[in-house]
Amino acid sequence: SQTIHQWPATLVQPVGSPLSLECTVEGTSNPNLYWYRQAAGRGLQLLFYSVGIGQISSEVPQNLSASRPQDRQFILSSKKLLLSDSGFYLCAWSRAGTGAGNTIYFGEGSWLTVV
């Protein structure tokens, strides 16, 4: 079966510090990978998605970047955090391709508080 791991679960970072959130998927090959952000009490905002190694699509211009150095590894980064970067970050995956019923599965999330 497939599993998705995301870490760290919680972090508190000062403004201007760097960020690295990591996500790995096990039990599948060449997954589509996603980073979402969820501000407190609000819906999901797609930040990045990737269909393969080194292939990153950005949905929203911002202070963040994503990388996919390996097939099942997805990293969210920032060089200098802003207060507005605070939120709940979710990594997700779906099978490669565009078949009907392709389902998206989520990690447990990472709470980021920028102080």
Next chain:
Amino acid sequence: AQSVTQLDSHVSVSEGTPVLLRCNYSSSYSPSLFWYVQHPNKGLQLLLKYTSAATLVKGINGFEAEFKKSETSFHLTKPSAHMSDAAEYFCVVSEANYGQNFVFGPGTRLSVLP
């Protein structure tokens, strides 16, 4: 283009009474539709999905949803609410031609009163 509307931002029910969470969608192609549940500080968990088979879909924890193409709706129901059902619920649409494009509704917060 796809879109999802969840008509209620907050629904409150008493324990043991029925739950109805409403979802309407817009899609140019044959859609896949999903319901996810999110408990506080947790990731999203798949409740059920519709993929052009039976229009009445049964999911986990006693939830079910009915796909009604004529009404472009995919409402989530449960006959009897439990305290543990209190959470945020998201309706999601995806089109077969765009496998990596999942469009999320804004969510409905379900409160269950004792």
